[in-house]
Amino acid sequence: MCSELNIKNNIEGGMTVKITKKQIEQVANLARLNLTEDEEEQMMKDMVAIINFANQINELEVQNINPTDHVIPITNVFRKDEVRPSNNREELLNNAPNSQYGCFSVPKVVE
Numbered sequence: 001m002c003s004e005l006n007i008k009n010n011i012e013g014g015m016t017v018k019i020t021k022k023q024i025e026q027v028a029n030l031a032r033l034n035l036t037e038d039e040e041e042q043m044m045k046d047m048v049a050i051i052n053f054a055n056q057i058n059e060l061e062v063q064n065i066n067p068t069d070h071v072i073p074i075t076n077v078f079r080k081d082e083v084r085p086s087n088n089r090e091e092l093l094n095n096a097p098n099s100q101y102g103c104f105s106v107p108k109v110v111e
Contacts, residue, residue, distance in 0.1 A: 019047050 024044050028035045035043060089102060098105040 019044050019051075 021040065021044070024035075024040050024047070027047075028040070028043070093099040093102070093104070096104050
């Protein structure tokens with residue numbers, strides 16, 4: 001098994017970032033993971049891939065892009081909160097098998 005993997009960090013002027021076996025073991029310990037040697041090797045490769053992806057994102061020019069809170073333009077589809085007449089309570093309770101104190105009355109279901 002490889003004890004460390006090197007990646008080029010182009011954002012930091014070509015500085016080499018190292019992912020070591022010890023770092024993998026620390027992350028696994030924090031996550032309460034018991035990893036085999038093969039899983040540690042795979043995790044090391046995955047972490048390098050994640051850092052490379054983050055570096056690709058860091059290379060994007062975003063100075064002239066307006067911040068957004070959603071990637072597609074959406075608008076509020078809810079209606080305005082306005083007071084409107086509702087159903088008549090007495091008419092609704094007349095349809096219920098039982099009512100008490102102006103409310104529906106149902107059998108007890110929890111002991």
